[in-house]
Each structure stands twice: as structure tokens, then as C-alpha cells.
Amino acid sequence: MEIRTSQANGRFPVTIFHLKGDLMHEEPLYSQAAHAVANGDQHILLDLSEVPYVSSAGLRVIHLIFELLHEKSGEDQEAMKRGIVAGSYTSPYLKLLNPSKNGLKVLSLGGYDMFLEIHKNQQAAVASF
Amino acid sequence: MEQLYRLSQTTSLDAVAALRQPLQQLLITAGGDPEAVSDVLLALNEAIINSLHHGYQGQPGWLQIEIGRAGQSLVIQQYDKAPPFDPTAVPPPDTSLPLAVRPLGGMGVHMMRNFTDELHYQRTAEGCNRLTFIKHNVFT
Numbered sequence: 001m002e003i004r005t006s007q008a009n010g011r012f013p014v015t016i017f018h019l020k021g022d023l024m025h026e027e028p029l030y031s032q033a034a035h036a037v038a039n040g041d042q043h044i045l046l047d048l049s050e051v052p053y054v055s056s057a058g059l060r061v062i063h064l065i066f067e068l069l070h071e072k073s074g075e076d077q078e079a080m081k082r083g084i085v086a087g088s089y090t091s092p093y094l095k096l097l098n099p100s101k102n103g104l105k106v107l108s109l110g111g112y113d114m115f116l117e118i119h120k121n122q123q124a125a126v127a128s129f
Numbered sequence: 130m131e132q133l134y135r136l137s138q139t140t141s142l143d144a145v146a147a148l149r150q151p152l153q154q155l156l157i158t159a160g161g162d163p164e165a166v167s168d169v170l171l172a173l174n175e176a177i178i179n180s181l182h183h184g185y186q187g188q189p190g191w192l193q194i195e196i197g198r199a200g201q202s203l204v205i206q207q208y209d210k211a212p213p214f215d216p217t218a219v220p221p222p223d224t225s226l227p228l229a230v231r232p233l234g235g236m237g238v239h240m241m242r243n244f245t246d247e248l249h250y251q252r253t254a255e256g257c258n259r260l261t262f263i264k265h266n267v268f269t
Contacts, residue, residue, distance in 0.1 A: 024145075024146060024174075053171070053174075055171075055175065055178065055237075055240075056178070056236035057178070059236050060234065063231070063233055066228045066229075070228075080227075084227050084229075089227060105168075106171070109224070109236075109243055109244075110236050110239070111224030112228070115228050116228075
């Protein structure tokens with residue numbers, strides 16, 4: 001898998017990981033995301049435009065990045081719980097951009113699309129943070 | 130059953146991705162519906178990774194894959210010689226749980242179940258795990 005990183009600014013600075021190739025392993029994405037979070041990045045957009053296939057390991061690394069950001073943010077647990085109960089909670093720190101049909105099918109099967117916003121347009125995705 | 134493909138060899142995790150594209154092409158050329166083929170290959174991919182990652186603990190291991198056509202159905206049998214493991218006995222994950230409280234893992238078997246119409250397991254007399262995937266209405 002090839003990973004290119006870029007930065008964009010909306011209300012917050014957003015780190016965008018542009019992925020190219022099948023998302024079938026935790027690495028190298030997890031290490032790069034962990035490095036970004038350790039360096040203070042708080043908002044990550046995963047650009048899946050060029051990811052034809054997402055495996056269960058791909059879901060796992062998305063989950064791990066969610067956890068990294070969630071733990072680092074000190075997100076208000078009570079507010080999060082209220083959002084979950086209301087069915088309105090999505091991560092304010094991790095969002096997804098333009099998954100393929102296959103990718104979206106796997107994300108939906110795992111229920112990830114309920115808790116992670118999925119955008120089709122990069123500008124709108126960055127502005128949504 | 131008309132056999133379309135057979136592989137019997139030692140395989141590593143690194144080699145798994147290379148299997149998918151030629152198999153997809155082969156099955157579509159044989160008249161398979163592209164979306165149904167894609168679904169069943171997603172399931173097969175998870176089974177192969179499961180065998181290599183868990184069964185053979187990340188080391189290369191022997192796998193046999195037989196793909197055939199039975200009427201309109203696509204039938205895939207995958208054999209390994211790893212310790213017994215019955216994925217059909219794994220309880221499904223609760224995908225309604227938020228990621229923040231959801232345990233990691235369990236999605237591979239979930240994908241195997243949901244991207245096929247039938248999933249069967251047998252421990253053979255020869256000491257192999259045999260998984261059978263069936264997807265109906267692949268060939269019209």
C-alpha cells in the first residue's frame with residue numbers, strides 16, 4: 001500500500017492520508033497515523049478513493065486509528081454516551097473520504113458507517129471537522 | 130461440479146493479495162456476475178488470511194483451494210492443515226456497538242458469513258480443516 005500525506009485547513013488543521021492499494025494490513029498505516037497523533041495531529045481524514053478492497057484487517061486499522069484519536073482527544077465521555085444513546089454520535093476526529101463500492105460494502109457490514117462520517121468531497125470533508 | 134480452478138501449495142500472507150485479481154478475472158470470464166464474484170472472493174480472502182494468520186500463526190502454510198461451478202452456484206472449498214478451527218461456531222460480532230466500546234476483531238468470520246450464501250466446516254479424516262463457501266446465482 002502506498003500512503004501519501006497532506007494537510008488541509010478548515011476550522012481545524014486536518015491530516016489527510018491518501019491511500020493507494022488494497023487495505024489489507026495494519027501496517028504501514030497504523031504506524032504513520034500513530035506518529036501523526038504523537039506529533040499532535042488531532043483530526044484525520046482517510047482518503048479511500050484509490051482503495052479497491054478493504055479486508056477485516058483494514059477495518060481493524062481504522063478502528064485502531066479511531067481509538068488513538070479518541071484517547072488522545074480526551075473526548076467528553078458523557079457527551080459521547082449521550083450521542084450514542086441518541087444514535088447521533090460520529091467521531092469528530094476521524095472521517096473517511098470516498099470509499100469504493102467494495103470498501104463501502106465492508107464498512108457498512110462492520111457498522112463502521114454508523115460511527116464514522118463518510119464524505120464524497122475532500123473540501124466538504126475537511127470543512128466538516 | 131465443473132472445476133474452474135485448483136491451487137495446492139505452500140502460501141504466505143504476502144502472496145494472498147496476488148491471488149485475488151487473477152481469480153476475479155477467471156470467474157468473470159467464466160460468466161460469473163462481477164459483484165457476486167467480488168463478494169465471494171472477499172469471503173475467501175478472509176478465510177485464507179485466517180488460516181495463515183491464526184492457523185499457521187503468520188508462517189507460510191499449505192493451502193488447497195478448489196473453485197467450481199455447480200449449476201448457477203459458485204462453490205469454493207478451502208483446505209488447510211492447521212489446528213482445528215470451525216469459523217461457523219464463532220458468534221457474530223455486535224456491529225451496532227460503537228467503536229469506542231467494541232472489542233477489536235471478529236470481522237473476518239463475519240465477512241465470510243455475509244458475503245456467501247452458505248458456509249460449511251468439516252475436519253476431514255486426513256486432518257484438514259475444510260471450509261466450503263457457496264454463493265448462489267453467480268452464473269446465469
